[in-house]
Amino acid sequence: MDDLLADFVAETREMLEASEGELIAWEADPSDQSRLDAIFRFVHTVKGNCGFFDFPRLEQLSHAAEDVLAEVRAGRRVPDAELVSAVLAVIDRIGDMANAIEAGQEFPKGGDEALIAALQENAVAELSAMDSDPDVQDELTATKPDTAPSIQRSIRLPVDLLDRVMSGVSDMVLARNDLAHRLRQAGTQPTIDGPFERLSTILTDVREAITRMRMQRIEHLFGAFPRLVRDLSGELGKQVMIDLEGGDVELDREMIEMIRDPLTHIIRNAIDHGIEKPADRLKLGKREIGLLSIAARQAGNRISIVITDDGRGLDEGKIAAAAVANGLLTKAECEALDREEILQLVFEPGLSTAKEVSAISGRGVGLDIVRDNLEKVGGSIKVTSTFGEGSLFYLQIPLTLSIIAGLTVEIGGQRFAISQSYVEEILDMAGSDREFADIGETAMVTFRGERVPCLQLGKILDLTAELPVREQILVMLRLANGDIFALAVDRIHNHGDLVVKPLAPAIMATELYGGTTLLEDGNPVLLLDTPQMALNAGLVSDTRSQYALGAEKLSQESEDDKQHAMLFTDLDGRRKAMRLELIQRIETINSDVIEIADGRVRAVVDSEILPLIGLSEQSDPTGKVRVLRLSDGSSELLYAVGRIEDAVELQSDLVQVEDEPLIEAIALVDGHSVSVVDGHAIFGKFGSVPKPTRTLVCRLPDSNWAQTVLAPLVKSAGYEVTRPTGGTADVIITLDASEQGSGNADGGPPGSNQKIIQLRSQPDAELPEESRAGSIYRYDRDALLAALRRFGKGEAA
């Protein structure tokens, strides 16, 4: 059978199954508009497909049904039991016909007319006549056994059966690991090792296939969003365009269900509160149509979903005020938070900045539940936003619920596992002079300029640690709300994928463990429930304490003074440091992508040509070169290094240097002096500014002042300056309104694509406010540059 035809049949049957429930519900309540819509869509799709495949009978049937349903939808006909029965009869017939098509059989003739006639108004008699007509009945029933599908391309399975298979395979993997361990102990046995290897490979394949069976493309979830957005924006009188990306990312179907509500909620919020009405958007200089984009990406074992809108963004002032008004925080606590921290308050229960309660997204409930639900499955959510320009929600969720990346740690001779997703960093206390203080019962450790609480796993579990605290290893764990705490352990072992199994209730009752897993040697190990531990320790008991910790940022260690840098040895063997903020990535490039021309060195990375600096003058690079990829936000460059050491904290007492242009200062790191590379200087010297697609031409007024004073400024903004008369120009600058007329007379009327900047000689202070608008004081450098840049951007885009 033709593939297309098979698809058609499969689709029809799929929709038939899906709409079966709708049909029943519609029958119970024929006035239910949404059910009606679903059934209408079904017959409509069938009709369209039939035309394509040339099935006149199917088309006729679905067309008739569609007509009637359209009448009902338009309110011209009241659905009654007879009508519903007639539609159901037609849909049954469509299903039977689809079966016949799949089996490659001819569907018995006749009967269609009676069904179609039954759809017409006052057709009661016909339908009941048909019901009692033995021929038609026989025909319908007789076709059924014959049309048993001969080709079955897909089957439907209950999810718990899949789960059982999945857990069976997980067990097999563990049993395999156990066997592998025993075989290793027994030494090499060629007769067993070979088949065992094969078994192992097969098992890996099977496991992958089973995992995929549970996977679903996130498209299934995304599919409903365009409709949701359309309906919502229509209801609210807004225009919103949705952009979906990464629909082919696959994740556990259970996970898809878990994130359905949170995503829907965020979308509703974005449309209701975020995106402005078209008229308001135009006033703000935005496009009339708001843009909502949702992008999914897979990164290792996690999926990240980013939802952005270009609406009004979050107002941190309002959020802070609401938090204070609702008693989440005191005013002083609020003031100690930075903007990012305030924005995260939207996830706190009982906080809403919405001025009005609307039907779409309620008030005060929502985002806290969104966060709770995501955290329940090991996910997290963050928000960033620029007021007036839009907001961005960043969700992270694990791929599946049962396999997690874990880290094995040891305390008091016993091993435990920690979910890798919480681990921020691992610090070795031994040999470090990290500040550590016992504040009462709580230990605090300084991490990235903040004092964070340090829990001792030994104390929590009542095990005797083998090492004193100062020689232990700190696992820095980040909680879903962004707070960090340290967990002190004796040792760190390997990490890997863990198949997590549930624990007996008696063990769960301890609130210490989240599950158990078997190590490769076959011994069980417990997965620590770190968020719960933090909760038990009172680290996240309420908002107050968690933000109070954030406010504990030491004043003398504010961001200005605590700076982080990457320590490296350059190709001349000098130790240098590069500010971490500049470093985008560390890359290894082949020397053959390096080009040296005109004394400038460039290299190709990710099909981009970037300037490369830091190469030693004497030596030609050979083999592989490690480079730091630096970015100043708009342009990028590469910095070749010899060896990369570590990220360090720069002390506040940097010694400025004068004689070396590319070195910002000398810093002391572990008693050695290190040159800190001057990011400003290297980007100033080597960074390439992204060029607009073509140089814009600007016409200046005909005056000495314009040619001598204004022209250099305009040129520096990236414009080409043209003669005062003749030629075409993209932007025209006029000085004082009187000159505008002469400018036009000389150069012809300004075209529709020309933009005019009007300058005037009077400073702002000498003019009444209303006559200032539309022109710029000629020495208002900032306003002038801004205007030039705005036009330049518009043209480049």
Add this chain to the structure above:
Amino acid sequence: MNDLLLVAQVAGRRCAFCAISIRSVIEIGEITPIPGTPAMVLGLAALRSQTLTVIDCRLAIGEAAAELPTDARAAVVEVDGHPYALVVDSIEDIAETASEVDTVLGGFGERWARVARGMVETTSGPVLLLDINKMVDSPIQSHRAA
């Protein structure tokens, strides 16, 4: 009605479990202790690729286990989908019931009454039939009460 029972010594008494609910009797290997759990939860043990929660029946009942002999074998049961290994003094044999489950006058004593289903006559004498669900449940209750 002749049901099969697994007869075991628990805290010096002859007791029995319904043989139907016993999945197997295994040699317990290494037990991974679980810090923070009640004493009757001895820890986790691996059975093939499964993880068993090991429960000491004597401690679950409330008797002291220290001076009692302990069988290296344990009975594996499953309650609410979780597999458990029940540790007792010694596992004796399989016996057939010879009577209905009955209570005795004066009761079994408070601690035993909680986990007992009743007295049963077997081919090898009377035994106390223990309730497996209560046995693995009890740690939670005592933990919550504590």
